[in-house]
Amino acid sequence: MSKRIMEGFKELTRVDDALAILFREVTHVPEVVEVDLEDSVGLPVAEDITSPTDFPPFNRSAVDGYAVRSFDTLGASMLNPIELKVAYEVIPGFDISTLRPLEPGEAAIIYTGAPLPPGADAVVMAEDARRQGDKVYIMAQVTPFQNVSRKGEDFSRGKIVIRKGDKLMPWHIGALASLGITKVKVYRRLRVGVLSTGSELVELREVDKGSPPPGKIVDSTKTMLKALLGRDGYEAVDLGVVPDDMNAIEKAIARSIGSLDAIITTGGTSIGSYDLVPEAVNRLGRVLFNGVRMRPGKPTGAGVVEGKPIFMLSGFPVASLAGYLAFVRPVLRRMTGTPEDPMPIAKGVITRRVANIAGVRTYLRVRVYRSEGRYKVEPLAITASGVLSTLTDANGILVIPEDVEGYDEGDEVEVLLIAPLT
Numbered sequence: 455m456s457k458r459i460m461e462g463f464k465e466l467t468r469v470d471d472a473l474a475i476l477f478r479e480v481t482h483v484p485e486v487v488e489v490d491l492e493d494s495v496g497l498p499v500a501e502d503i504t505s506p507t508d509f510p511p512f513n514r515s516a517v518d519g520y521a522v523r524s525f526d527t528l529g530a531s532m533l534n535p536i537e538l539k540v541a542y543e544v545i546p547g548f549d550i551s552t553l554r555p556l557e558p559g560e561a562a563i564i565y566t567g568a569p570l571p572p573g574a575d576a577v578v579m580a581e582d583a584r585r586q587g588d589k590v591y592i593m594a595q596v597t598p599f600q601n602v603s604r605k606g607e608d609f610s611r612g613k614i615v616i617r618k619g620d621k622l623m624p625w626h627i628g629a630l631a632s633l634g635i636t637k638v639k640v641y642r643r644l645r646v647g648v649l650s651t652g653s654e655l656v657e658l659r660e661v662d663k664g665s666p667p668p669g670k671i672v673d674s675t676k677t678m679l680k681a682l683l684g685r686d687g688y689e690a691v692d693l694g695v696v697p698d699d700m701n702a703i704e705k706a707i708a709r710s711i712g713s714l715d716a717i718i719t720t721g722g723t724s725i726g727s728y729d730l731v732p733e734a735v736n737r738l739g740r741v742l743f744n745g746v747r748m749r750p751g752k753p754t755g756a757g758v759v760e761g762k763p764i765f766m767l768s769g770f771p772v773a774s775l776a777g778y779l780a781f782v783r784p785v786l787r788r789m790t791g792t793p794e795d796p797m798p799i800a801k802g803v804i805t806r807r808v809a810n811i812a813g814v815r816t817y818l819r820v821r822v823y824r825s826e827g828r829y830k831v832e833p834l835a836i837t838a839s840g841v842l843s844t845l846t847d848a849n850g851i852l853v854i855p856e857d858v859e860g861y862d863e864g865d866e867v868e869v870l871l872i873a874p875l876t
Contacts, residue, residue, distance in 0.1 A: 466752065467743040468856065469780055469815045475742050476785050481761035484641045484715050484790060491630055494622045496687045497640040498790040503616045505633055508606035513570040515544075516603045520561040520583050520590055521574035527595045535584070535591035544568045561590050570602060577601035609633060619791030621687070641790040644715045646683050646782075649693035649706055650676045651722040651731055652769055657695060675720045675771045682778055686795075688786065698722065703734040711738070711759050715789065718782060721769030731766050735759065747856065748815045751776040772845055776817040779851070779870075798871040800850060802829030808852075809860040819848040822869055829875070831867055849873035 467475075486500040515521065521544065530536040538561040542553065546567040555573030556562060562571050570577070575598045582594035608629075609615055615633070616626055622640070630638065655673040656666050666672055673695055680690035693710055696702040707717060722731040732744045732755055739759030744766070746754045750773035755766035763785055767777040787794055800822050810816050819834040834848050850869035854860065861867055 466745045466747045468747050468813075472743050472746050472754075472756070473781060473784060476756055476763060476781060477788055479740075479742055479758050480763045480785060480789065481758075482715060482763075482789065484644055486639055487642045488637050488639050491627060491636055491638055494638050494640050495624060495627055496621060497643060498619050498621050498792045499616055500618065500639045500641050500790075502614050502618050503630065503635070503638060505609035505611055505613045505615050506635070507609075507633060508611050509609045509633055510603055510605055510607060512550075513599075513605050514603050515564045515566055515568050515570060515577045515601065517577055517579045517601045518565050519580045519601065520578045520592070521556070521564040521571050522561045522576055522578055522592065522596065523556060523558065523574060524576040524596050524598045524600070526559060526561075527576070527578065527592050530592045530595045532593050535593045538590050538592060540585070540588050540590055542571075544571050561592070575599060575602075619793065621792055643687065643689050644786055644789065645689045645691055645713065646786070647691045647693045647710050647714045647717040648676050648679050648683070648720070649703075649710070649717060650695045650720045650769070651698065651703055652695070652720075653697040655695045655721075655769075675767075675769055675774050678771055679718055679720070679767075679774060679778060682775075682782075686783060686786070693717070698730060700730045700734055703730055704737050707734060707759065707764065708738055711762060711764075714762070716763045716765065716782075716786060717759075718765045718767060718778075720767050720774055722766075731755075732757070735764050735766065739764070746777075746780075747813055748776060748780065748817065749811070750817065751780070754781065756781060772819070775845065776851075779817070780815075800829055800869050800871055800875060801866060802831040802869065804831045804833065804852075804861050804863060804865050804867050806833060807860065807863050808833050808854070810854045810858055812859065813856050815856050816854040818852040818854060819845060820850045820852045820869055821848055822850045822871070822875055824875065831869055845872075849875060 526538060527536060538559055541556055541560040541562050543563040545565055548568060550569045550571050553571050556571060564577060576596040578592050578596050579601060584591045615629055650673045654670055656670045658672055658677055661672050683690040693706060696706050719731050732741045735741050735757040739757055741757040744755035745752060751768055753768050754777040757764045765782050767774040784794055802822055808818060821832045821834060822829055850871050852867055852869050
């Protein structure tokens with residue numbers, strides 16, 4: 455292989471512009487499948503799910519007490535209890551079609567969740583009544599439908615319960631189960647391949663107690679990215695490690711893309727003689743951008759093959775994390791119409807001055823801790839994109855926008871939390 459001249463990036467793309475390009479050019483939509491409700495948690499729904507019925511399906515008591523005609527309780531109080539006759543008892547699951555309507559001056563014993571008997575329009579809580587034999591003395595006035603969960607109060611027939619693209623969470627599963635929905639149409643779990651490039655890399659499984667062969671390093675970046683994908687609900691597919699060889703990189707992408715929804719590559723995206731990934735992607739599809747105005751992660755690029763995104767991330771773990779947060783997460787969610795999960799944010803004062811480069815978005819690793827009754831934000835590193843300890847020591851990332859020159863000591867900032875506060 456003839457060596458190429460090492461040149462700088464011809465053009466650096468702003469982060470927002472690069473993301474907009476990806477949103478426009480990625481056309482692949484994952485397959486829609488129908489699954490059992492209990493197997494759907496974490497998957498985005500492929501259509502609006504509407505309520506097939508009213509829920510609750512009938513007016514029901516929200517408390518233990520006495521079902522009454524609210525008009526019969528007018529003026530009731532501790533000093534002026536109103537006497538009503540106990541007509542019958544209603545328990546949850548009872549078929550009230552067999553009951554006669556309550557007549558004026560009557561009440562029915564009722565329990566939480568039981569259907570409201572005919573003629574009743576409110577419930578007096580047990581603590582606001584005193585029973586003596588077949589009489590009950592009401593000591594609090596109630597208004598129509600007080601202490602009643604009304605028919606369709608939770609969901610009315612035809613109401614959208616979950617919108618297309620929303621990820622099904624455990625409480626969604628409960629809501630759909632209450633409506634008798636047993637199957638849902640969802641986008642199948644996205645399959646994302648992770649391919650590492652670099653003749654210096656060895657797989658973790660090939661290393662004995664952290665001692666790679668001379669001149670080699672363990673491929674930790676791929677391991678981290680697979681963990682990130684798994685955390686975010688995607689199926690990570692390990693595509694292995696390929697050397698710095700154009701044909702090997704091209705073949706690895708070509709043979710995998712058909713069964714995947716996206717591919718992340720690491721390494722080989724910068725300006726060196728062996729940075730071959732963009733050229734390999736261009737052979738198979740089209741590079742959309744290569745080089746972004748961000749740090750760390752300037753070598754980040756992306757392309758499309760068969761309408762599917764190829765994310766070309768740095769081989770350095772910290773830079774690849776920045777690329778993942780900036781591009782991979784939002785694009786994968788966009789493919790199923792799923793809103794972005796907001797990352798937890800903490801506000802605090804920065805402990806020392808940090809500068810930014812004009813026109814560059816910076817992802818600063820920080821440690822957020824509580825001191826003297828407030829949160830402090832300690833900068834750890836802007837550069838050193840290959841130093842993993844700056845991630846293990848950090849619990850947050852301070853994103854400095856392109857139009858901000860930096861922050862002075864004592865400025866209040868917002869931090870994206872990646873680990874619990876200390």
